Amino acid sequence: MPRKNTPKSDAAEAEEGAPEATDSSNNANDTSSHIEPVLGAIASLRADLEGFKAAICQTIEAKTAAATAELRRDLADLKTENDAALASLRTKMEVNAQSIKELADATSTSSDTVRGLERVVETLQEQVSTLTEKCIDLEGRSKRQNLRVAGLREGKEDGRDGRELAALLLKEALDLDELPLIDRAHRALRRRQGDDEPPRHFIIRVHYSHTFEKIMKKVISTREISFQGQKIHIFRDLPQEVAKRRVAFTTVRKLLRDKPGVRYGLLYPAKLRLSHDGTEKFFTDPDEARRYVVRYLEEAGSGRM
Incomplete structure (x- = not known):
């Protein structure tokens, strides 16, 4: 027959579990013995790292301080150089500003002077134009009774007085009733041309204005004018x-x-x-x-x- 399980007493259970407690205590002691060296190593490593850290921080601080001091010196030198350069530039700018002001003043003065001169030139141009027209008018009035004869061969005078030749020429060429009174008669005032070149003009001044007008009417009404077989042209001077x-x-x-x-x-x-x-x-x-x-x-x- 099968045995019946009878409940164990507390004492018996305690006796049964006693060996297991003893094993756990032994295992804990063994673990503690292994952890303590590790913790010591970790502590030693931490101390070494703290030392390295402190050394590195000291080195960095020293190098940073040296670099900062050198940078400050460089910045101070650069500031000194920049201040000197800026002072020089400021001086040059002040000189340039003064020069520009003087140039502006001079330009303004020159501009005013130029405008004044332009007005003077305009006035002078008007005066010159007026005087030129007056001179032309006076020259025209002085030649008012002058005639020019073109085509009259050189040497036609044959030793005669120019006025005599002019009077004869006008009478014969224009079929006048009488010899006109001539004040002056001469060749154009330039160098005598060669025989193969056109002769110089023969200039005649008629004494009376009414005679001059009569001659001009004859000239206009006569198609071809000739003198001693030679074709000539007569026109106002x-x-x-x-x-x-x-x-x-x-x-x-x-x-x-x-x-x-x-x-x-x-x-x-x-x-x-x-x-x-x-x-x-x-x-x-x-x-x-x-x-x-x-x-x-x-x-x-x-x-x-």
């Missing part, structure tokens, strides 16, 4: 500037030549008078006159005039 102004109208006069219903002429000193279709125009600008004539001719050609 005008100032050079007036002659240039009148020549500028040559193109316009060529355009108007032989145009039906158109009359034109040059007034002294150089003013073109143009009449057509009951309209009369005056021009002192050759370009303006040419544009007007071209437009008029185009409109007349298209039948709109």
Whole structure:
């Protein structure tokens, strides 16, 4: 028959568990014996690390202090150099500012002077223009009764007085009733040309203005003028500037030549008078006159005039 399990008493249980307690105590003693060297090693390592740490911190602090001191010295030197450079720049800027101020003042003064001179120049230009026109007018008045003869061969005088030759030339060439009274007669004041070059102009001053006008009418009405078988040209002796102004109208006069219903002429000193279709125009600008004539001719050609 199977045995019945009978409950054990407390004493018996205590006796049974006693050996296990003894083993645990032994194991704890063994662990403590092993941990103590490790803890000691750890403590020693910690002490060594603390020492290394302190040494490293001291080294870093020393090097940092040295680097900081050197950096401060460098910064101080740099500041000193910068201060000196800035002081020099400040001095130069002050000098430049003063120079710029002086230049500005001088420029302002020069500008005022230039404006004043421009006004003076404008006034002088107006005066010069006025005086030039007056001089041209005076020169024209002094030549008011002068004639120029072109094409008269050199040596025609044959020892005769120039006035005598001039009177004879005008009488014969223009078929005058009597010899005109001549004040002066001479060749143009320039070097005598060679035989193969055009002769110098023969300049004649007529004494009476009414005789001069009569001669000019004869010149205008005579197509070809000749003297002793030689073809010549007679025209007014005008100032050079007036002659240039009148020549500028040559193109316009060529355009108007032989145009039906158109009359034109040059007034002294150089003013073109143009009449057509009951309209009369005056021009002192050759370009303006040419544009007007071209437009008029185009409109007349298209039948709109």
